[in-house]
Amino acid sequence: MRMNSRIKILIVIGLILVAMSISTAVRIPKIFGESHETGFNRMGIIIWIAKRLLYIWLSASYGTEGLNELKANLSEIVMMNPSITTLSNLMVIVIKLVFALYIPAIAFLGFYILFLSSSPEGRAEAKSMLTKLIVGLIFVSVSPQLMNLLLTVSEGLTSSILAPTAKGVFTKAWDTSIGATPLDLRLELSGLKGLHFIATFIEIELGFYTFLFFMILVWGAFIFPILIRFFAVSVFIVLFPLSILLYSFEFTKALGRTMLEQTIIWTFLQVINALIVLTVVQSIISLGEDFMKVGWGITIPVIPLVGCLMFAVAPLFIIRFFRGFLP
Amino acid sequence: MRKKKFMNLMALALVIILLMIVSAEAKGIKLESLEVLLESLIIKPLIRGLVIAAPIGYWLAYQDGTSFVKNFNRVILYNPPTEGILPFLNILLKILFPVYSLLIVSIGFYLLLYSSSPEGRANAKSLLSKLIITLVLISLSSRLIWLIFSISGYLTDSIFSLTSLELIREILNGGIWGMLILSTWLMIPDIELGAVSLMLVYVFAWLPYMVISLRNIILTALMILFPLGILLYFIPELKSIGKTILEQFLIWTFIQAFMALALVSVAKAFSVTTLVSNPEITCLNIFPVPGINNMLAWFFTSIDLGTTNLMTLGFGAVAHFSIILVPIVMVLLFKKFLP
Amino acid sequence: MDKKSRIFTLLVVILLLSTLVNAGGALLGIIDVAIKEGLKLVAKGWIVSTGWQVIDFYEKIFDSFPLLLTTNPPMSEITSGMFFFIKIIAPFYILAIVILALYILMASSSMRGRAKAKSMLTNLIIGLVLISLSPGVLKVFFIISENLANALISMGANAGISALKGASGGLYEKFWKLTLIHRTGGIELFAIHTTLLFGLTIMLLLRHVMVILFGMLLPLAFFLYLFYPTKHIGKGLFMQTFLWTFMPIAWILALVIIGTVIGSIPSYIPEFYILIAALFFFIGSPMMILGVGDWLAFLVFLFEVLQAAPLSIGAVVIDETMK
Numbered sequence: 001m002r003m004n005s006r007i008k009i010l011i012v013i014g015l016i017l018v019a020m021s022i023s024t025a026v027r028i029p030k031i032f033g034e035s036h037e038t039g040f041n042r043m044g045i046i047i048w049i050a051k052r053l054l055y056i057w058l059s060a061s062y063g064t065e066g067l068n069e070l071k072a073n074l075s076e077i078v079m080m081n082p083s084i085t086t087l088s089n090l091m092v093i094v095i096k097l098v099f100a101l102y103i104p105a106i107a108f109l110g111f112y113i114l115f116l117s118s119s120p121e122g123r124a125e126a127k128s129m130l131t132k133l134i135v136g137l138i139f140v141s142v143s144p145q146l147m148n149l150l151l152t153v154s155e156g157l158t159s160s161i162l163a164p165t166a167k168g169v170f171t172k173a174w175d176t177s178i179g180a181t182p183l184d185l186r187l188e189l190s191g192l193k194g195l196h197f198i199a200t201f202i203e204i205e206l207g208f209y210t211f212l213f214f215m216i217l218v219w220g221a222f223i224f225p226i227l228i229r230f231f232a233v234s235v236f237i238v239l240f241p242l243s244i245l246l247y248s249f250e251f252t253k254a255l256g257r258t259m260l261e262q263t264i265i266w267t268f269l270q271v272i273n274a275l276i277v278l279t280v281v282q283s284i285i286s287l288g289e290d291f292m293k294v295g296w297g298i299t300i301p302v303i304p305l306v307g308c309l310m311f312a313v314a315p316l317f318i319i320r321f322f323r324g325f326l327p
Numbered sequence: 328m329r330k331k332k333f334m335n336l337m338a339l340a341l342v343i344i345l346l347m348i349v350s351a352e353a354k355g356i357k358l359e360s361l362e363v364l365l366e367s368l369i370i371k372p373l374i375r376g377l378v379i380a381a382p383i384g385y386w387l388a389y390q391d392g393t394s395f396v397k398n399f400n401r402v403i404l405y406n407p408p409t410e411g412i413l414p415f416l417n418i419l420l421k422i423l424f425p426v427y428s429l430l431i432v433s434i435g436f437y438l439l440l441y442s443s444s445p446e447g448r449a450n451a452k453s454l455l456s457k458l459i460i461t462l463v464l465i466s467l468s469s470r471l472i473w474l475i476f477s478i479s480g481y482l483t484d485s486i487f488s489l490t491s492l493e494l495i496r497e498i499l500n501g502g503i504w505g506m507l508i509l510s511t512w513l514m515i516p517d518i519e520l521g522a523v524s525l526m527l528v529y530v531f532a533w534l535p536y537m538v539i540s541l542r543n544i545i546l547t548a549l550m551i552l553f554p555l556g557i558l559l560y561f562i563p564e565l566k567s568i569g570k571t572i573l574e575q576f577l578i579w580t581f582i583q584a585f586m587a588l589a590l591v592s593v594a595k596a597f598s599v600t601t602l603v604s605n606p607e608i609t610c611l612n613i614f615p616v617p618g619i620n621n622m623l624a625w626f627f628t629s630i631d632l633g634t635t636n637l638m639t640l641g642f643g644a645v646a647h648f649s650i651i652l653v654p655i656v657m658v659l660l661f662k663k664f665l666p
Numbered sequence: 667m668d669k670k671s672r673i674f675t676l677l678v679v680i681l682l683l684s685t686l687v688n689a690g691g692a693l694l695g696i697i698d699v700a701i702k703e704g705l706k707l708v709a710k711g712w713i714v715s716t717g718w719q720v721i722d723f724y725e726k727i728f729d730s731f732p733l734l735l736t737t738n739p740p741m742s743e744i745t746s747g748m749f750f751f752i753k754i755i756a757p758f759y760i761l762a763i764v765i766l767a768l769y770i771l772m773a774s775s776s777m778r779g780r781a782k783a784k785s786m787l788t789n790l791i792i793g794l795v796l797i798s799l800s801p802g803v804l805k806v807f808f809i810i811s812e813n814l815a816n817a818l819i820s821m822g823a824n825a826g827i828s829a830l831k832g833a834s835g836g837l838y839e840k841f842w843k844l845t846l847i848h849r850t851g852g853i854e855l856f857a858i859h860t861t862l863l864f865g866l867t868i869m870l871l872l873r874h875v876m877v878i879l880f881g882m883l884l885p886l887a888f889f890l891y892l893f894y895p896t897k898h899i900g901k902g903l904f905m906q907t908f909l910w911t912f913m914p915i916a917w918i919l920a921l922v923i924i925g926t927v928i929g930s931i932p933s934y935i936p937e938f939y940i941l942i943a944a945l946f947f948f949i950g951s952p953m954m955i956l957g958v959g960d961w962l963a964f965l966v967f968l969f970e971v972l973q974a975a976p977l978s979i980g981a982v983v984i985d986e987t988m989k
Contacts, residue, residue, distance in 0.1 A: 073934065227931070
């Protein structure tokens with residue numbers, strides 16, 4: 001009962017409040033036109049500016065999260081590969097499964113050749129099939145070492161491309177394209193951060209869209225060429241025995257071929273990442289940083305920006321490009 | 328105990344605010360921010376909720392927002408009328424008849440009088456039969472089209488009988504209403520939260536119609552080209568073009584059977600799938616303050632209004648999307664199947 | 667607090683406030699602004715809590731992941747459709763067999779013609795057996811896929827599912843931090859987040875629908891495989907059935923790999939990136955492993971269609987007084 005009466009009181013108060021605010025609402029246009037005590041106005045403007053600065057700081061920090069680590073450890077990040085030891089449990093399970101499928105097939109073929117072979121063509125076909133299966137079996141049984149070899153080759157190529165490259169130029173490209181704002185305690189307004197700074201002061205939602213630029217640049221640089229590749233390479237290392245099995249049989253050859261191609265492409269994406277770094281560095285060195293600048297008051301150098309963008313996005317296109325190169 | 332304390336606090340806060348307003352009014356100072364903000368917190372959200380729910384809900388319930396849901400079987404079964412082809416057919420026949428008759432007569436003469444080698448005779452015979460078949464088929468083409476349409480229509484109708492139409496209607500309805508409910512509840516705090524869901528309401532209302540209209544337009548065009556396709560099929564050089572026209576005609580006709588099959592599959596999947604947790608979106612999600620919850624519960628518990636759950640929403644969306652996806656999959660799969 | 671003391675505190679507050687009001691407009695102005703910001707904070711908190719309710723609503727699909735990935739629709743639903751198609755195919759079949767038989771008996775011109783017709787007849791009879799066994803074939807697919815899925819899930823898919831949940835949580839954290847600063851600050855992030863989760867739900871449910879669809883078409887697939895011109899269509903339909911039934915295996919494999927490998931990534935890479943990459947990897951894994959089901963493109967397309975709405979609203983709506 002007390003609950004009910006309290007609620008009733010609340011409802012009454014609420015209704016009074018609403019009635020009063022409606023009566024004030026009628027007078028809103030007048031309110032906007034009037035000036036207030038000066039203290040109030042100043043405070044409002046301070047709060048307005050403080051909010052925008054806080055937003056810029058927070059979104060820029062989200063956008064450039066991990067950038068310092070990327071700049072500091074570029075070679076390690078590009079050469080990052082899964083270790084076979086972590087995946088060894090899974091690989092063992094898949095190898096056992098594939099063995100379990102191979103052995104009956106080979107036994108059946110042997111039986112066929114020895115006892116049931118009718119025509120010479122049939123025998124020859126069965127013999128070639130048998131050789132294919134036995135070769136496949138050998139590959140499967142050494143697949144951990146084979147995968148290790150693949151990863152080592154890829155890492156070797158990558159480091160030989162990355163070592164002589166002036167990585168400092170690439171990291172400087174990131175710095176130039178991202179730029180700086182007064183919030184970084186520097187007296188300049190440049191790059192994407194500068195654009196973001198100005199856009200947020202115009203309208204916060206516009207600021208969100210400039211924040212999306214960061215998102216594609218920095219998040220994309222981490223996620224697509226490096227992290228997704230890491231996961232994909234792990235998956236295909238584990239599935240390697242299965243893809244060899246599928247490749248040996250005519251019926252499933254297409255699926256096996258797709259999987260083997262994907263294995264090779266994702267592993268050597270590392271090399272392509274390194275090549276992109278090299279290309280960007282060389283083009284910046286040869287064209288000079290002031291080659292093209294875009295901006296109205298804020299200059300965003302285009303070559304470094306495009307270079308960073310390529311590093312983030314090009315792997316996606318390369319994946320689509322290489323198809324069907326195995327027999 | 329905590330609830331009581333909280334209610335006490337809220338009562339106290341309201342009293343303080345009320346007193347502030349009263350004293351400010353008495354003094355003549357305009358506390359504009361307070362009152363305007365209060366109304367932004369109370370009045371504008373209510374207005375937003377009503378403005379989204381009322382017109383669009385009215386559109387869905389009483390006007391043609393849910394017309395795909397109500398008429399989906401008729402719309403999917405619709406085929407363009409075959410009479411539209413007749414003018415073009417007549418023109419084609421007017422051109423074709425004299426030329427082909429001349430050819431047939433000349434081949435006849437060739438066979439009767441100039442009979443040279445057995446190969447020549449066999450060639451001429453096959454050519455003759457081809458010409459005659461072409462003429463016959465083209466003059467029968469409108470009947471032929473009607474036959475293909477009725478086969479497809481009969482097939483679609485019997486596919487629809489595999490499951491109850493009411494179940495499909497319920498799933499489609501649940502999908503579009505669920506999206507509206509979700510977007511209303513989302514738009515009350517801030518209008519942009521619900522923008523994506525509101526977009527989906529319109530997508531669900533219009534996209535199936537767009538796909539089916541696309542099919543009808545393409546089918547009409549292919550209907551007009553159908554006699555031409557038959558003609559080209561029997562001319563050796565241009566056989567591939569004729570084949571393409573005929574194949575596309577058959578594929579786009581039978582897409583209606585596949586759309587029906589897609590809806591039937593969705594209905595079957597809906598009746599057998601149960602999710603581990605089937606959460607609901609109701610008004611109680613939007614007003615998390617305990618006091619207001621109780622108040623609103625008075626209004627909404629007796630009416631089953633404004634609630635939707637994950638399974639209805641998910642399957643409704645899947646049903647609408649499958650109408651678009653299945654024709655794409657079928658057009659990609661069925662290629663080059665005529666001899 | 668009993669009634670007396672409550673009334674007493676009320677009177678004290680009224681007294682304080684009246685002195686405050688009489689003290690001067692500036693102090694009232696500052697209290698005014700403070701209350702205004704406080705109320706705006708309440709409004710933003712309302713936005714965040716509504717957003718959280720909806721995100722929590724969508725996230726409940728993660729609880730159903732094991733169920734949706736390891737089970738297939740029961741055969742009873744599919745067999746009715748299969749028998750329907752078998753009934754449609756049967757007349758054509760019988761017609762084909764009768765025509766062939768007649769051809770062999772009467773119009774047999776050459777030895778090659780007869781041999782060809784005989785092999786075609788054997789083909790047709792094998793096809794008859796296969797078509798009538800198609801429920802069995804589908805059941806075998808289901809059994810293999812379910813057992814494989816169950817075996818794989820026990821190898822650590824739960825770690826993968828918690829990685830996906832972590833990605834969703836990371837996005838939500840950014841959303842509420844940005845929204846507390848300005849109420850439209852995190853709206854697009856919310857749109858991306860809900861589109862991703864909604865897309866996940868649709869992916870999982872659509873797979874069940876497709877399994878039923880192509881399962882029902884399996885007799886048709888066998889029938890089309892037997893005749894030369896339509897052989898590739900039959901093969902295509904059969905492969906679609908196979909791929910949609912085994913798509914959860916790709917997903918579960920992705921989850922297991924995520925769970926296994928996520929610990930060995932160097933720790934200086936921010937965790938949020940790793941989780942988002944795991945989410946994208948999960949969505950794209952059928953495309954990578956099986957070569958089918960380009961969900962990433964579908965999701966990108968869905969997002970492009972859907973994000974036109976917030977963009978247009980943001981540009982058109984003139985901000986009211988709550989700036």
